[in-house]
Amino acid sequence: MTSAEAPNGTGIARLRLLWKLFRDERQNPEPFYRALAAESAIDLNQRYGLAQTNVLDIGCGPGWYAEALRQHGATVVGIDGSVEALTRADPPITGLSIGDATRLAFPDASFDGVFCSNMLEHVNDPEAVINEMARVLKPGGWGYLSWTNWYSPHGGHHMNPYQYLGTRWGPRLYEKRHGPPPDNRFGKELFAVHIGPTLRFMRNHPQISVHRVEPRYWPWARPITAIPLVREVLTWNCLVRFTRQDI
Numbered sequence: 487m488t489s490a491e492a493p494n495g496t497g498i499a500r501l502r503l504l505w506k507l508f509r510d511e512r513q514n515p516e517p518f519y520r521a522l523a524a525e526s527a528i529d530l531n532q533r534y535g536l537a538q539t540n541v542l543d544i545g546c547g548p549g550w551y552a553e554a555l556r557q558h559g560a561t562v563v564g565i566d567g568s569v570e571a572l573t574r575a576d577p578p579i580t581g582l583s584i585g586d587a588t589r590l591a592f593p594d595a596s597f598d599g600v601f602c603s604n605m606l607e608h609v610n611d612p613e614a615v616i617n618e619m620a621r622v623l624k625p626g627g628w629g630y631l632s633w634t635n636w637y638s639p640h641g642g643h644h645m646n647p648y649q650y651l652g653t654r655w656g657p658r659l660y661e662k663r664h665g666p667p668p669d670n671r672f673g674k675e676l677f678a679v680h681i682g683p684t685l686r687f688m689r690n691h692p693q694i695s696v697h698r699v700e701p702r703y704w705p706w707a708r709p710i711t712a713i714p715l716v717r718e719v720l721t722w723n724c725l726v727r728f729t730r731q732d733i
C-alpha cells in the first residue's frame with residue numbers, strides 16, 4: 487500500500503505540483519490521483535471528522551480516494567462500474583465492489599458521507615447519481631461531488647478542445663481528424679455535464695442543501711462559480727459540497 491503526500495496549502499506551489507503531476511497523468515496516473523486523494527481526505531477530515539464514520543465512494547476507480555479516507559479512520563465502501571478500474575492498483579485495494587452509481591444497492595440513509603470525484607461526466611443520467619447520493623446519505627450527512635464540466639479546458643478529455651465546437655460537431659470533427667479516442671468516447675463514456683443546470687437541480691432538490699460551490703483546483707476563485715457562462719469555462723472542475731437535509 488502506497489500513501490501520498492498531500493500538496494501543501496492552496497497557493498502557487500500547490501498548483502505547480504498538481505500541474506506537473508497532471509501533465510504526466512496519461513502515462514502515470516497514480517501520483518496525480520493519490521496526491522488529490524490525500525488532499526481531499528485531509529479537507530474532509532477537517533470539515534466533518536472522518537474517524538468512525540461510514541463513507542461511500544461512488545465511481546471509486548482503483549480506490550485511491552477510499553484508501554486516503556481510511557487513513558483518517560473512516561470505514562469506506564467503494565463502488566465502480568468497471569472491474570478493470572477496480573483492479574488497477576497494484577496490489578488491488580480492498581473493500582471495493584462493482585456497482586452502478588445510478589442505482590445504488592444500499593438502503594436509504596446508510597452513510598455519514600458520500601464522495602464522488604470525477605465520475606458525473608461519465609454517466610448519461612447525472613441527475614440519477616445525485617438522487618442516489620442524497621438517498622443513501624443519513625440526514626445531516628455530507629456529500630462531496632466534483633466533476634469536469636463540459637466547457638472546461640479538459641471537458642472533452644481526449645478530444646480537448648473539440649468540446650468547444652459543441653456536442654454535435656465537436657466529437658464528429660475530432661473523430662474525423664484523429665479517429666476514435668482510446669476511451670471516454672462522447673455519448674458512451676463521456677457526457678456533457680454543465681455547472682448551471684446541475685446546480686439548479688441540486689438547489690431545487692428536496693433532500694439536498696448546497697453549502698458551497700468552488701473550483702476544485704483553485705478554491706480561492708470561488709466567486710467565478712456564481713457567474714453564468716464564465717463559470718462553465720474557468721471553473722475547470724466543479725466541486726459541490728452539500729448535506730442531506732431532513733424531510
Ligand SMILES: C[S@@+](CC[C@H](N)C(=O)[O-])C[C@H]1O[C@@H](n2cnc3c(N)ncnc32)[C@H](O)[C@@H]1O
Nearest residue numbers: 545546547566567568571586587603604605608
Ligand atoms: C475518471 S474515473 C474517476 C475515478 C476516481 N473517482 C477519481 O476521481 O480518480 C471515472 C470512474 O467512474 C466509473 N463509472 C462510470 N460510470 C459509472 C457508473 N454508472 N457507476 C459506477 N461507476 C461508474 C468508471 O468506471 C471510472 O472508474
